Amino acid sequence: MSARSDAVGIVGAGKFGTALASVLARAGRHVILWSRDAAVVDAIARTRHCPRLPAAVLPPPLEPTTDVRRLANEARFLVLAVTSSDVRERARDLGNHLDGSHIVVHAIGALAAPNNERVSEVMLQGLPTLKVGALAGPALPDDLAEGKFASMVVASAFAEVIAETRRLINAPPALRVYGSKDLAGVELASALAGAYTVALGLCDGLGMGDGPRAVLVTRAVAEASRLGVAAGAEARTFAGLSGLGNLLVRASERSADYALGKKLAEGKRPDGERAEGARAAIAGNELAVSLRVRMPVLAGIAGILSGKIDSRDAAALIGDSVAAEE
Numbered sequence: 001m002s003a004r005s006d007a008v009g010i011v012g013a014g015k016f017g018t019a020l021a022s023v024l025a026r027a028g029r030h031v032i033l034w035s036r037d038a039a040v041v042d043a044i045a046r047t048r049h050c051p052r053l054p055a056a057v058l059p060p061p062l063e064p065t066t067d068v069r070r071l072a073n074e075a076r077f078l079v080l081a082v083t084s085s086d087v088r089e090r091a092r093d094l095g096n097h098l099d100g101s102h103i104v105v106h107a108i109g110a111l112a113a114p115n116n117e118r119v120s121e122v123m124l125q126g127l128p129t130l131k132v133g134a135l136a137g138p139a140l141p142d143d144l145a146e147g148k149f150a151s152m153v154v155a156s157a158f159a160e161v162i163a164e165t166r167r168l169i170n171a172p173p174a175l176r177v178y179g180s181k182d183l184a185g186v187e188l189a190s191a192l193a194g195a196y197t198v199a200l201g202l203c204d205g206l207g208m209g210d211g212p213r214a215v216l217v218t219r220a221v222a223e224a225s226r227l228g229v230a231a232g233a234e235a236r237t238f239a240g241l242s243g244l245g246n247l248l249v250r251a252s253e254r255s256a257d258y259a260l261g262k263k264l265a266e267g268k269r270p271d272g273e274r275a276e277g278a279r280a281a282i283a284g285n286e287l288a289v290s291l292r293v294r295m296p297v298l299a300g301i302a303g304i305l306s307g308k309i310d311s312r313d314a315a316a317l318i319g320d321s322v323a324a325e326e
Helices: 014-025 038-047 068-076 087-095 121-126 142-144 159-169 183-205 210-230 235-239 241-250 256-265 276-291 298-307 311-325
Strands: 009-011 030-036 053-059 063-065 076-079 101-104 131-138 152-156 175-178
Touching: 009 053, 014 030, 014 053, 014 068, 014 142, 014 159, 030 068, 038 063, 053 142, 053 183, 068 087, 076 087, 076 159, 087 256, 101 159, 121 183, 131 159, 131 183, 131 241, 152 159, 152 183, 159 175, 175 183, 175 235, 183 210, 183 235, 183 241, 183 256, 183 276, 183 298, 210 235, 210 241, 210 276, 210 298, 235 241, 256 276, 256 298, 276 298
Parallel strands: 009 030, 009 076, 030 063, 076 101, 101 131, 152 175
Antiparallel strands: 131 152
């Protein structure tokens, strides 16, 4: 294998991109970490830490850069780790420098505005390669930065994408990567896991108890799988790492989506559009309406986030939605 084939390019020095870069660099992988923020790149080069996730150590052979051309030339395999609101622009930027030999997987747990498309669909519109995939699962940035055990799944229609992702990203015991051919399912399961994480934060913030919480988790998986099947995915994917596994790990104080739900329970109206789970809830509900899939829990969360339903009515709404499904 050439050095280019063995390098991993990570697009985005946010929390997840930085955490993944840290895991791979500590495992001895050559990592090129790209950010458009020159100050962040300079800080990494000087201190070997990123201001956005200071706990993550970024040792050589990791190299930070703001140069997209260098990223494309030195790494055949790329991980797109930006927000769903930035994915179109980043795909266009990369598209000017990539070619058909590149492999690009994303780690974005949301749908892309304005048409509620899956992120891989948006990537294909801006990239010159068809070799795309999604990386998802119960791997929080803080856990990765601290070297705790984590697992993820990569999905793609191409066996080469799955194989290369597992070869380059798998870094046991810190990170184990499994494979799936259900790209639509993994993308939707990951996005909806974020949405239902907001619901669990709301549930816990309202003190609804363990029983209703457990029912909410099971209903979330059932709802998500219904939407997935309607969108051409496999139902079983939603009970796997990208769906149920993702939801169970995100539902803690370490998750921005969970924290958002707890703030909603307090009657606060935070800047929810910045949380991927909030975006996923609203976009997922719109997709469900367009596909005529009944998803009462998701509809309730989307209504609260969009301001159509008062969060003070959330306990009754979630309880009624869950009970209606029994």
